Amino acid sequence: MTDNLYLPKIGRIVGIDEETQGARAIKTFKVEFPNDDGFEHDCGQCAMLSMFGKGESMISIASSPLVKEYKQFSIMKMGRVTSAFHAAKIGDFIGIRGPYGNQFPLNDWKGRDLVFIGGGVGLAPIWPVIQTAVARRGDFGKITVFYGARTSSDIMYEADFEKLKASAEVQLSVDAPEEGWPGYTGFVPANLMDKAPSPDNAIAITCGPPIMIKFVIQNLQALGFADEQIYTTIENKMKCGVGKCGRCNVGKDYVCVKGPVYSWAELKSLPQEY
Amino acid sequence: MEKILNQEKLREWVDMLDDCEVYAPAFADSVWNFARIEAGTDIDLSHTNTIGSVKEFVFPQREVFFRFEKKDGVPVLTPTLPDPKPTVVFGVRPCDGRGMPRNDTVFNKEFVDPYYWARRDKLTLIGLACNLPHSPNCFCQSVGGSPHSEDGLDVLMTDLGDRFHVKGITVKGVEAMERGRDAFDAVRDGDQAEVEKVHDTSRSFPQRPLGNLDAIPEAIRENFDSPLWADMAQHCIGCGICTFLCPTCHCFDINDEVISPTTGEGERVRTWDNCQFPDFTMHTSGHNPRADLGSRLRQRVSHKFLYFVENHKTQQCTGCGRCITECPVGIDIVAVLERVSQ
Ligand SMILES: Cc1cc2nc3c(=O)[nH]c(=O)nc-3n(C[C@H](O)[C@H](O)[C@H](O)COP(=O)(O)OP(=O)(O)OC[C@H]3O[C@@H](n4cnc5c(N)ncnc54)[C@H](O)[C@@H]3O)c2cc1C
Ligand code: SF4
Ligand code: SF4
């Protein structure tokens, strides 16, 4: 008998961080596998998380593949399942199956500069890439991380950003002026233009709200980045995660299997159905 | 293996399959549909086509994946993998037979679906060639099939009037025939020629034409942004009949059903879903990549005649005509393809 792909493993929440407040609050959950049946994952992959009685949601694995003891997920409160996560406490059990999807081709990027551009909860899918790149610091050239949040209290992984400054250039921004804010004030695409990273031998990786991605990509192109140098992830409604329930397709690709990571060159060749 | 089965011996064969669940078309509530045949009952193979397709034997409308409950605060999951008896289905039309290998591809590729295969491995399909097109909307030949296609069938029966010609195609099919050994007679001189004649005649009836099948993918690609989709979809009421009755449509939803709110006991359930529903692709944020009727009709047609061809080198439509005949507002996939190809 093959594995029952729809049967989740049991996970236990061992840590909860409140990242942002408000109607669409974000919390980060650390999840362990109490039955020691955890799985390995690659940067960019996702997992189907369950709250039994509520259902399942596809969530990016936000911890680095190098971290084996737990997996981390940053979840925005949206509907049934994600709200159940926001109501959860440390010690609660969840369901987890995966990993699903493709990965960022980090190994193809050896020796190149990496420019990460994230906004809001869109930091989650690229966070493992940043962590892995930093852990393999010698493999890459300059590493720059742009990240923008609405206000300074909405900045995700705040403590980790401090550590990151030792190995990468960090460019934070907030949308509106704030007393004593040391970083950039304005939207992420504008901050990107302001710092104007060089496209020479560089790869840009961006993830965030669709409107942000749109302008980031326009600006990257203006800076001279070619379509093959730009990577992003896309999101479509998902149920199975395994290319069978038929809903997450963009043209001939099921995003749950062939995505969510695409170069802009690849994405341009697909119909705009996301 | 090829044999002859006299019409009146059909029941004898069915009776010898007594350790299997046997299904055959039955006429009830003004439609033909597959029904369970108890030992000792006659089966009637004079049907046109069943309203539901054989996919229901491997992909039921509703299927429980597992039960969940809490024991000492810890969730306990009990999978409910089916363990059916061997199942033999009579009277499967070749269009439905051809659907099955396409479904096999979907439920096999990349990840193996254990619920599907638990049923599929136990299923034997006894096909019946169509001597006449069973509906004016048949187009099996236009999509590369034929009224006597063996693709996906374990046995193909051909009606020769007073007797059937019965051909075992797969190991499973031959096995089913061997079980009914005593009911069969040897093929005699002239039988083969008669079968060929019946088959040749069956192919000579007019069907809905699709033109050059190989040109359709490009035609769809070129028309991706065309207003014709919205134009042709405007009457769609989003009922889902076209996909529910289709032998190759496989989209589904997964949801939790709570049985006891006090104990938190419940089931995770797979149910059929449909790409023509507005919420099929709608994100929680309200964003919907296929927000209008046109883009949803385009998806249904493109999935079958473009994406599946790109991924698996064959159409995901076998020309059974159900989606045309049963659509309450007359949306017609052949007419859509004709418009796209103009
Ligand atoms: C590849 C991928 C990665 C994602 N990563 C994250 C992440 O790291 N953090 C995060 O907060 N969110 C992420 N999402 C979005 C998240 O899956 C949805 O917000 C969530 O499923 C909404 O579920 P709900 O039960 O709260 O909403 P409801 O509307 O109550 O539930 C509807 C059901 O529809 C599906 N659904 C609805 N919207 C989406 C959507 N946008 N994407 C996928 N399925 C959806 C789910 O199956 C959900 O259970 C990701 C989505 C995808 C596709
Ligand atoms: S698309 Fe229509 S004609 Fe083709 S197999 Fe499905 S129901 Fe039959
Ligand atoms: S059967 Fe007709 S009306 Fe119903 S969803 Fe399909 S195309 Fe629309």
Ligand code: FES
């Ligand atoms: S989520 Fe089911 S096909 Fe992608």
